[in-house]
Amino acid sequence: MLVNLLSMLEKNADAVWLCGFLLALGFGRNRYALVLAALSVPMYAPLSSAGITLASAGLALLIVVMPEPPLRSLRSLGLVLAAAGLSTLPTSMPRLSQLLDAWSAWAPAAPLGLAAWALGAAAAWALLRWLRRGWPLDLHLSLALLPAMVALSWSPPLSTRAWLAAFAGAIVIAVLYGAYRMAFIDALTGLPNRRALDERLARSAGRMAVAMVDIDFFKRFNDRYGHEAGDRVLKSVARQLRRCAGGAAYRYGGEEFAIVFDGRRVEHASEALEDVRSAVEGLRVRLRKDASRNRAQAVRRGQSAGEVGVTISIGLAERDPERRTCSAVIDAADKALYRSKQRGRNRLTLAGAARMN
Numbered sequence: 001m002l003v004n005l006l007s008m009l010e011k012n013a014d015a016v017w018l019c020g021f022l023l024a025l026g027f028g029r030n031r032y033a034l035v036l037a038a039l040s041v042p043m044y045a046p047l048s049s050a051g052i053t054l055a056s057a058g059l060a061l062l063i064v065v066m067p068e069p070p071l072r073s074l075r076s077l078g079l080v081l082a083a084a085g086l087s088t089l090p091t092s093m094p095r096l097s098q099l100l101d102a103w104s105a106w107a108p109a110a111p112l113g114l115a116a117w118a119l120g121a122a123a124a125w126a127l128l129r130w131l132r133r134g135w136p137l138d139l140h141l142s143l144a145l146l147p148a149m150v151a152l153s154w155s156p157p158l159s160t161r162a163w164l165a166a167f168a169g170a171i172v173i174a175v176l177y178g179a180y181r182m183a184f185i186d187a188l189t190g191l192p193n194r195r196a197l198d199e200r201l202a203r204s205a206g207r208m209a210v211a212m213v214d215i216d217f218f219k220r221f222n223d224r225y226g227h228e229a230g231d232r233v234l235k236s237v238a239r240q241l242r243r244c245a246g247g248a249a250y251r252y253g254g255e256e257f258a259i260v261f262d263g264r265r266v267e268h269a270s271e272a273l274e275d276v277r278s279a280v281e282g283l284r285v286r287l288r289k290d291a292s293r294n295r296a297q298a299v300r301r302g303q304s305a306g307e308v309g310v311t312i313s314i315g316l317a318e319r320d321p322e323r324r325t326c327s328a329v330i331d332a333a334d335k336a337l338y339r340s341k342q343r344g345r346n347r348l349t350l351a352g353a354a355r356m357n
Contacts, residue, residue, distance in 0.1 A: 006162040013043070013165035020171040027179055030071045032141065032171050034063045035122075037083045039148055043164050053152055057115035057122075059083060060148075064122040064141070115152035119145050136181065140174035186251040188231060189238035197250040197258055201326035208326075209261040209269045209318040212333040213241065216311045216345040218255035225287055225308070233285050233310050240279045245272040258330070266318045266350055273314050273348050280312050281346060313340035317351035 009016060017040065024032035041056040059082055069075040123145040130138035144167060150156050151163030181187075184196040192200075201210075215221075215237055222230040234255065241249035247259040247269065261269040284307045315337030323329050332351040340349040 003158065006158050006166060009165035009169055010159060010162035013161055013168070016165050016172065017043070017168040020168040020175070023172060023175040025071070027175050028071070029137065029175055029178070030076065031063060031068045031137075032144075032175065033071070034069075034076065034079050035060050035141070035145075036168065036171060037080050038063060039164065039167065041083055042152065043161060054113075054115045054118070056083070057118035057152055060145075061118045061122040061125075064125050064145075113152060113154045116149050116154075119149040119152060123149065137174075137178060140170075140178065144170035144174055146170075189234055189251050191238050191242065191249050191251045191257070193251055194253055197252065197260070200248070200250075200260060201330075204260070204262060204326060207263050207265065207319065208329065209264055209266050209316060210326075210329045210333045211247070211259040211261070211269065211273055211314050211316045212252070212330065212337040213257040213259060213312050213314050214337055214341070215255040216313055216341075221308070221310075229285070229287055229308075236283050236285055237280055237310065237312065240276055240283070243279070244276045247272060258333075266316055269318075270316060270348060270350065273316060277312055277314060277346070277348060280310060283310050284308070285310060311346035313337055313345045314348040315340055315351065316348060 017036070021033055021036050024030075024036060038056055038059040042053045059079070063079060066075075069079075123142045126138045126142035126145070129135070130142065147163045147170060148167035151160045151167065156163055184192055184199075186193045215233065218230065218233070221233065238249070238251065238257070241257055241259060244259055246264055247261045250258045250260070252258045259269075259273070261272075286307045315333045315335065317323065317329050317332035317336055319326075319329050323332055336349040336351040340347050343349070
């Protein structure tokens, strides 16, 4: 299967490479575009050699290690010109080309070839940056560089062009997946966002229950401890909501979330929501030492100084003959959420019921 895929990519290498480059430019992935430009040299240079390949891999490593430059900058222009100049190196600077060839043949310390090691270093650097910052773009680049590393090794299976086309295809997938995350995934919590919820509800049919969840006194918390602490609370609550049995959690907006239960009655959904509410009530969010001038105000029973608890209020509604549309179900759940807040917060209220819990 892999051989067939690589053969197909090799036949369409030019189209895949152009698609990757244009997508990277269109979505502002400057580092992707520049690495593609650097590694296009072994694929398209009229007089490519081992030394040119080594220089191309070194340029790609430099692009990965350096801070990402704006596309319209002298640094980006210089990197593109450097990639273009490599293809003319054998004729314009033959001595330098010969020196690079000698270095690339230095096998004892680099059995796979220095070019492959340079790309391996670039992939490792991008992976470490992802571990430190948590940006998916770095992880995707690290994975995409693996087929390029195979392509520039001493004896790659199949052809170099096939593996470089696989690298360009991986860049295409990385850009498209990044665009998907931007459109449908909330960057802070990692939950699907409001747009994803709307699409889910538009496809929903049959029995369904929706819970609207709101973090209690979140604005007051943000004002007292700052937005960094507020972000920690949002992430912690989102982790608990993600574990809701039988439900799919979404960030609705601000400190409000939604949980959709397809094919479940409110009786079963309410049990899962009660478990989540209790789990959130037991959360302890640590604060920075300077997060509050009077941290003692935040300490409740069972908590230590420098940490705070958090609670949520929930409203739950299901589709029935009176609420046939998804918007009507959400509206009923929202009203039930409002009643939860009126009754003292940190509780679950069922739409249409006088009281729950």
